[in-house]
Amino acid sequence: MSSNCIIVGASHAGVSLALQLRKEGWAGSIQLISEESQLPYHRPPLSKDFLLANKDIDGIRLRPLKTYQGNDIDLMLDTTVESLDSKSRKISLNDGRIFEYDKLALCTGARVRKLPLGNTLKNIFTIRTSDDISALSKQLGVGKRAVIIGGGYIGLEAAAALAQKDVQVTVLEMAERVLQRVTSETMSNYMTALHRSHGVEIVTSVQVADILGQGSVEKVVCTDGTEYSVDFVIVGIGIIPEIELAESAGLNVSGDVQGIQVNEYGQTSDADIYAAGDCTSHPSLLYDRRLRLESVQNANEQARAVAANICGKQQVYNAVPWFWSDQYDVKLQMSGLSEGYDQLVCRGEPENKTGTGFALFYLKDSIVIAADCVARPKEFMVSKRLIKSKGRVDRVMLENESIEPKDFLSDTA
Numbered sequence: 001m002s003s004n005c006i007i008v009g010a011s012h013a014g015v016s017l018a019l020q021l022r023k024e025g026w027a028g029s030i031q032l033i034s035e036e037s038q039l040p041y042h043r044p045p046l047s048k049d050f051l052l053a054n055k056d057i058d059g060i061r062l063r064p065l066k067t068y069q070g071n072d073i074d075l076m077l078d079t080t081v082e083s084l085d086s087k088s089r090k091i092s093l094n095d096g097r098i099f100e101y102d103k104l105a106l107c108t109g110a111r112v113r114k115l116p117l118g119n120t121l122k123n124i125f126t127i128r129t130s131d132d133i134s135a136l137s138k139q140l141g142v143g144k145r146a147v148i149i150g151g152g153y154i155g156l157e158a159a160a161a162l163a164q165k166d167v168q169v170t171v172l173e174m175a176e177r178v179l180q181r182v183t184s185e186t187m188s189n190y191m192t193a194l195h196r197s198h199g200v201e202i203v204t205s206v207q208v209a210d211i212l213g214q215g216s217v218e219k220v221v222c223t224d225g226t227e228y229s230v231d232f233v234i235v236g237i238g239i240i241p242e243i244e245l246a247e248s249a250g251l252n253v254s255g256d257v258q259g260i261q262v263n264e265y266g267q268t269s270d271a272d273i274y275a276a277g278d279c280t281s282h283p284s285l286l287y288d289r290r291l292r293l294e295s296v297q298n299a300n301e302q303a304r305a306v307a308a309n310i311c312g313k314q315q316v317y318n319a320v321p322w323f324w325s326d327q328y329d330v331k332l333q334m335s336g337l338s339e340g341y342d343q344l345v346c347r348g349e350p351e352n353k354t355g356t357g358f359a360l361f362y363l364k365d366s367i368v369i370a371a372d373c374v375a376r377p378k379e380f381m382v383s384k385r386l387i388k389s390k391g392r393v394d395r396v397m398l399e400n401e402s403i404e405p406k407d408f409l410s411d412t413a
Contacts (some may be wrong), residue, residue, distance in 0.1 A: 003028035005310060006091060008081050008245065009107035010034030011043065013116035013277030015062045017105055020307035024070045030073045031099065036129065044296060045076060046133050047157040048326050052135065054165060057130055058366040084249040086270050103310050106260060106268070106275040107303065108242035110294065115149065115235050118211030123232040127154055128239070139232045142166040145200060147220045148234045149208055151178035153325045155236035155277060156191060162329040163198045170201040170228055172220070177204055183338065186350050186360060187372050191327070193351070198328060219226060241279045249273075257281040257290040264316045266306035274310060276303040285318045286388070287337060287369075295323050333380040336370030336387040338362040345398045359383070366392040380404040385409060388394045 007014045009191040010032050018032045034040060040062040049055040080094040084104075092098050102286040112126040117370045125136045139146075144167045148155045150203060151173030162169045171178070177188040192202050203226075210221040211233060220228045227232060243253040243260050259281030266274045266282070277299040285289045305317040322335040341362035348358030357375025361368055361383065367390050371383035382405040386393060393408055 003102040004031070004100075005029070005103040006031045006033065006101040006107065007105045007107055007240075008033050008091070009109055009279075010036070010040045010075065010077075010110050011107065011277070011299070012062070012296050013109070013303040014105070014107035015040050016300045017107060017276060017303035017307050018073050019063070019067070019071060021310065022073075024308050024311040024313070026307075026311055028102070030071075031076055032068070032073050033076045033079050033081060033093075035078070035080050035297065038130070039063075039075075039077075041130060042296075043128075044324075046130065047127050047154055048161060050130065050156065051127075051137065051161040055317045060130075072275045081245060084245050086172045086249045086251070086273060089272065095195050102272065103309070105297075105303075105306060106244060106246055106272045106273065106279060107277045108260075108275075108279045110234070110239035110241045110278040113238045113240055115208065115211070115237065117208065118213070118233070120215055121211065121213045124217050125232065125234050127158060127234065127236060127332075136234070140165045140167060143168065144314070145229060146170070146232050146234065147172060147228050148229045148236060149220075150236035150238070151175070151202065151204065152236060152238065153179070153323075154182070155234070156195065157325060157327055158234050158236060159195060159200050160198070163195070163200050164328070169199075170203060170224070171195070172206050172208060172228075173202070173204045173206060174207050178202060183334075183372055184341075184344055184360060184362070186344065186346065190350060190352065190374070191332075194328065194330060208374040239278065241262070241292060243279060246275070255281055255290060257292050259292040261290075264318070265309045265310065265314065266302060266317060276306045282317060285316070286320065286390075291321070291337070292307075293321050295321065297322050320387045322384060326341075330374060333373045334371070335373075335378065335380060335383045336362070336368070338370035338372075340364055341369060343395065345395045347399055347401065348376070361393075361395075361398050363393075363395070366395075368393055382406060382408055 040058045045060045081091050083092045112128045146167050148171045158170045179188050207223045209223045212219045241259045246260045247253045260275040262275050262280050262282050263282050281290050281292045301319045305315045308315040325332045343363040345361040359376040359379035360372040362370040368386040373380040
């Protein structure tokens, strides 16, 4: 009898998993369930090209409809899983239908974190779905005033897009510097200077006390008494993994890192249920700890490993994390995780005045554990291999621009 696999969630992880299942030889049925009413799409362009109207929704589709049809994938749009019974291996949908499964994959992603302020006011936006951006785009216009709450990548990418639309932008960040959670002071200083050079006001060490208005938002009030008059607000203060369905089914979601707990094969505490993407907490052999990664790279690569394992293989997921961010005409590429570094090595000019870019290497015990690269694709590609190999590299070699990045690999101990 033919087996079936149900995939809950149809963003990057879900789509990659469904397609990879067919490549791995899965002959049974595949149901791919999506809460959204339209074909799955890339999320990174939402805060960039889609917000700038450089691309429409059809320009950011993950795959055309014929790809799902050609791979015999039943894409179920505008559908929500109401409950999951792991004992009977059944899911119940919002339309009353009940499906049985042999294998189940949770790719439920994450939802935006919201402020408990101004909930009754219009023109307060978040950035997670195409509908979010479609609504936000209607507010753009020369001279409009916007406050962005949160100086992480989403907030800064949105700030760059709005500034290019001649919106007056203020970014409010409660930490001492933007991107403080994920990068060094050197990179934070560069990104702050970049935005200020485009007219964006960056305010750090500030907390929002209230969001006020009559019907629509009019004012953002900070705890220090500062007030900002606005036409609209964007809240970009992070995301929360969607673990409720897994938790209700009795799966393990507790641990040092929030998320659906999976092993190195992407398997949950139930042997027939797997998970991939933003919703998961997975063990990293590379960093010797659990990680929850919010990236397209993690979603796609973890999903491909899970697909192989659903098909009976034993493929360990232990990839080097990497990320990217496009702001104005600057491409920032990041590899690894810099937490715990004890040495920072800069290759190039960190102010980037000449426009030739620079690379920051984060070392721990002389081992490269992460890198941030601005307009330095060679350094970025080599950094991933350095991180994977855990080799020691002399800082003098990293700094010396007369040495080609590929030669770093031959110098590792």
